[in-house]
Amino acid sequence: VEDEVKSSLINFLAKLSNNKGKSGLLLGWNSSSDPCKDHWKAVTCDTRNNFVRKLFLNSSNLVGELDIGLLCNVERIAESLTVLHLESNDISGVLSPDVASCKQLTRLHLNGNRLNGTLPTSLAMLNNLKILDVSNNKLYGTLPDLSRISGLTVFLAQNNEISGEIPRFDFSNLKQFNVSNNNINGVVPDVRGYFTASSFLGNPGLCGDPLPNKCPSSLQAESVAGESKDSSKDQIFMFVGYLTLALVFVVIIIVVLCKRRRKKKVVDALPQKEEAIEDGQDERMYKSSTIESMGYKAGFSKSETSFVSADNSALVSSSLVVLTSPEVNGLKFEDLLKAPAEMLGRGKNGSVYKVILDNRKTLVVKRIKNWPISSHEFKQRMQRLDQVKHPNVLPPLAFYSSKQEKLLVYEYQQNGSLFELLHGTHMPKTFDWPSRLGVAASIVEAMAFMHQELQDDGIAHGNLKSSNIFLNRNMEPCISKYGLIPVITRSSSPKAFKDDVFGFGMILLELLTGNLVQHNGVDLQDWVHSVLREEWTAEVFDKSLMSECASEERLVSLLQVAIKCVNPSPEARPTMNQVVVMINKIKEEEERSAIGPYSL
Numbered sequence: 253v254e255d256e257v258k259s260s261l262i263n264f265l266a267k268l269s270n271n272k273g274k275s276g277l278l279l280g281w282n283s284s285s286d287p288c289k290d291h292w293k294a295v296t297c298d299t300r301n302n303f304v305r306k307l308f309l310n311s312s313n314l315v316g317e318l319d320i321g322l323l324c325n326v327e328r329i330a331e332s333l334t335v336l337h338l339e340s341n342d343i344s345g346v347l348s349p350d351v352a353s354c355k356q357l358t359r360l361h362l363n364g365n366r367l368n369g370t371l372p373t374s375l376a377m378l379n380n381l382k383i384l385d386v387s388n389n390k391l392y393g394t395l396p397d398l399s400r401i402s403g404l405t406v407f408l409a410q411n412n413e414i415s416g417e418i419p420r421f422d423f424s425n426l427k428q429f430n431v432s433n434n435n436i437n438g439v440v441p442d443v444r445g446y447f448t449a450s451s452f453l454g455n456p457g458l459c460g461d462p463l464p465n466k467c468p469s470s471l472q473a474e475s476v477a478g479e480s481k482d483s484s485k486d487q488i489f490m491f492v493g494y495l496t497l498a499l500v501f502v503v504i505i506i507v508v509l510c511k512r513r514r515k516k517k518v519v520d521a522l523p524q525k526e527e528a529i530e531d532g533q534d535e536r537m538y539k540s541s542t543i544e545s546m547g548y549k550a551g552f553s554k555s556e557t558s559f560v561s562a563d564n565s566a567l568v569s570s571s572l573v574v575l576t577s578p579e580v581n582g583l584k585f586e587d588l589l590k591a592p593a594e595m596l597g598r599g600k601n602g603s604v605y606k607v608i609l610d611n612r613k614t615l616v617v618k619r620i621k622n623w624p625i626s627s628h629e630f631k632q633r634m635q636r637l638d639q640v641k642h643p644n645v646l647p648p649l650a651f652y653s654s655k656q657e658k659l660l661v662y663e664y665q666q667n668g669s670l671f672e673l674l675h676g677t678h679m680p681k682t683f684d685w686p687s688r689l690g691v692a693a694s695i696v697e698a699m700a701f702m703h704q705e706l707q708d709d710g711i712a713h714g715n716l717k718s719s720n721i722f723l724n725r726n727m728e729p730c731i732s733k734y735g736l737i738p739v740i741t742r743s744s745s746p747k748a749f750k751d752d753v754f755g756f757g758m759i760l761l762e763l764l765t766g767n768l769v770q771h772n773g774v775d776l777q778d779w780v781h782s783v784l785r786e787e788w789t790a791e792v793f794d795k796s797l798m799s800e801c802a803s804e805e806r807l808v809s810l811l812q813v814a815i816k817c818v819n820p821s822p823e824a825r826p827t828m829n830q831v832v833v834m835i836n837k838i839k840e841e842e843e844r845s846a847i848g849p850y851s852l
């Protein structure tokens with residue numbers, strides 16, 4: 253490490269410790285040794301190039317003054333320093349605008365000191381910043397506008413003397429936000445339900461949702477007026493945007509109209525009500541309707557429907573085939589048709605409805621249009637799937653098949669999907685590390701079982717993702733929609749099974765990071781790789797896992813399994829059986845550590 257870097261680090265620490273050069277206080281840093289090669293205390297370096305990466309000077313009894321320029325004005329430091337921990341000391345002084353030169357900073361922890369002055373607006377130039385914690389200081393002045401920092405996930409500034417209004421933030425990106433107990437005034441911006449009142453309380457001049465005190469209408473109007481003034485430039489962009497959208501919309505309508513005209517000529521079977529719903533002409537019909545009223549008479553009449561067992565179903569082509577699950581014993585098509593139905597979702601290949609039967613049993617009917625699979629093959633597949641039952645796989649309960657559409661009936665899962673559990677706004681506090689590991693183990697066990705049973709039939713899951721994993725009434729994972737993919741030719745079949753392994757790897761990454769598969773246009777696996785390349789492994793993990801002190805060793809082991817599963821080359825990915833072995837090993841280690849060494 254160059255002399256300039258060394259002397260700047262020493263001077264920075266000396267100033268923080270009030271120039272009291274006591275050796276203990278200075279952590280033994282001295283100019284005759286090397287911060288990286290001699291492993292200075294509290295310093296982490298990049299082993300490849302000996303650049304200083306992280307400084308851990310938190311809780312170090314530092315009572316001096318902060319001079320961030322001593323670090324950030326040295327190019328070699330500014331270009332490599334990613335993490336700076338100074339929290340829980342007694343440091344005074346101000347954070348100078350020089351901080352902006354430390355461009356690589358991802359975490360800046362200054363909380364729990366006596367810092368005063370205003371946060372510099374130049375903080376907005378720290379494009380890589382993810383965590384900024386300045387809480388519990390004596391900061392005043394207004395908050396800088398950090399909305400340009402797209403990756404900021406934590407902003408904490410509570411318990412200061414900050415005034416002015418809350419500037420713009422991208423609340424959808426933030427995982428933690430707190431400005432409580434300051435002197436902030438004005439209207440709370442639209443936090444879209446991401447944060448509760450506790451993030452804003454203790455600011456007498458602040459009002460509006462989610463705070464209990466409503467804003468006086470004059471203030472509300474002022475804020476709207478203010479916003480509109482600020483956003484005059486935005487409005488021009490928005491106008492251009494809307495114009496483009498309108499044009500696209502017109503083009504789409506023309507294309508849809510042309511298509512519909514062509515379709516009408518070929519198949520004239522769908523009744524008009526159905527078309528209206530599918531084209532979104534009458535949204536009100538979705539709710540409190542029945543499947544029948546939604547046009548499920550399409551292509552067949554009620555009188556044609558009949559209850560038939562799986563065994564002789566192939567003889568009756570236009571009937572609901574009820575499979576062997578006892579839950580739907582005696583289900584008739586009429587029962588489905590007359591039951592109240594609610595649309596849960598609609599994709600490009602069909603829609604999903606929640607149906608409540610007379611006996612209060614709640615089902616889900618998935619309707620798939622134009623699935624390129626012959627009715628014969630579809631029936632064979634459903635009946636094969638019916639033979640292969642696993643407690644963590646949601647079996648199809650019944651199905652209907654015609655040339656244009658297929659219907660599939662599943663049991664409704666009221667606890668929602670794994671996707672909602674991980675990324676929804678109502679995430680319970682209890683989705684801790686042991687539960688996540690348990691969920692991963694159950695999914696992979698079930699998938700390995702299904703693969704083993706169905707490999708010869710060439711039936712893979714085909715779309716394994718967290719939104720297709722539901723939580724049953726015991727909060728155990730249940731894999732849904734197994735095998736709902738186009739027919740796989742024998743030659744492509746091994747790849748489909750390895751694609752399931754990829755899907756499972758992505759679920760592991762979601763469980764470990766708490767992030768979405770796609771975020772701001774970046775694929776989760778690419779993001780994870782980029783963080784690992786930089787040797788910032790701990791930064792990958794979900795903050796809530798870190799804060800509950802989950803074993804980093806086992807988090808890393810599971811991460812390694814995930815990385816193997818998402819290998820770009822399908823052949824290099826492990827089989828589901830191999831993944832089971834790897835995950836069970838981690839689970840056993842976890843269980844051993846929970847029992848503890850003395851209880852044996």
Ligand SMILES: Nc1ncnc2c1ncn2[C@@H]1O[C@H](COP(=O)(O)OP(=O)(O)OP(=O)(O)O)[C@@H](O)[C@H]1O
Pocket residue numbers: 596597598599603604616662663664665666668669715719720722732
């Ligand atoms: N068995 C079920 N129980 C409860 N909710 C369900 C069930 N099946 C689907 N849903 C819900 O219905 C909605 C639409 O389901 P669908 O399967 O079409 O989801 P999708 O993930 O958008 O589709 P795709 O997998 O084709 O991309 C989702 O909100 C899903 O959570």
